[in-house]
Amino acid sequence: MTRSADHPIHPQFLTRHSPRAFAEAQVSDAQMLQLLEAARWAPSASNNQPWRAAYGLRGDAGFEKIAAALNEGNRIWAGRAAGLIAWASRSFVTRAGADVPNAWAAFDAGTAWGFLALQAQDMGLFAHAMGGFDAAALAQSLDMPQDFQLHAVIAVGAQGSPETLPEDKRAGEAPNGRNPVAAWAAKGGFA
Ligand SMILES: Cc1cc2nc3c(=O)[nH]c(=O)nc-3n(C[C@H](O)[C@H](O)[C@H](O)COP(=O)(O)O)c2cc1C
Incomplete structure (x- = not known):
């Protein structure tokens, strides 16, 4: 289908999407850092920046670890990607030396991923998020700290x-x- 907006918006929101077919072309370390840089500038509660990421580029050990944790239905296409990123957040913030739960960690990590996806599109790349993976296996293979949650x-x-x-x-x-929009937003109260 061709996407069209009911209200005028920047075209980047319509052209970003999540295909699965990857070209052979590699993504360089510098390009990966550009993607992560865009995420860096996302807003977050108290500017805590709770997002955390571990990544690999096709052919390296990090990539293989992340690919191995994907569900088979995802590995079949995402295994051909140029890069794989495990996207997580730290669930606590440290205040006056004590760790307290950060209720907005997942919300903020989601915003940051969205920024990354739009940056990818601007660079002629695409970013496709997946929830289909073995979180326990991935946390272990990437030495993820206990206070992180994988998204x-x-x-x-x-x-x-x-x-x-x-x-x-x-x-x-x-x-x-x-x-x-009218299906999920309403003036004065929830739809
Ligand atoms: C948190 C999250 C989990 C997702 N999990 C998967 C997945 O496991 N496999 C997959 O093929 N796509 C997955 N997707 C992609 C969504 O299906 C896709 O974003 C949605 O259909 C909207 O399409 P679009 O991104 O092309 O606009 C996921 C997307 C998000 C944001």
């Missing part, structure tokens, strides 16, 4: 041909739609 694995790279995907996944390459 997603993000695959990044340049878009490739749908032919590289198993047949049942090719239809999903087309951008999908959204519920209208």
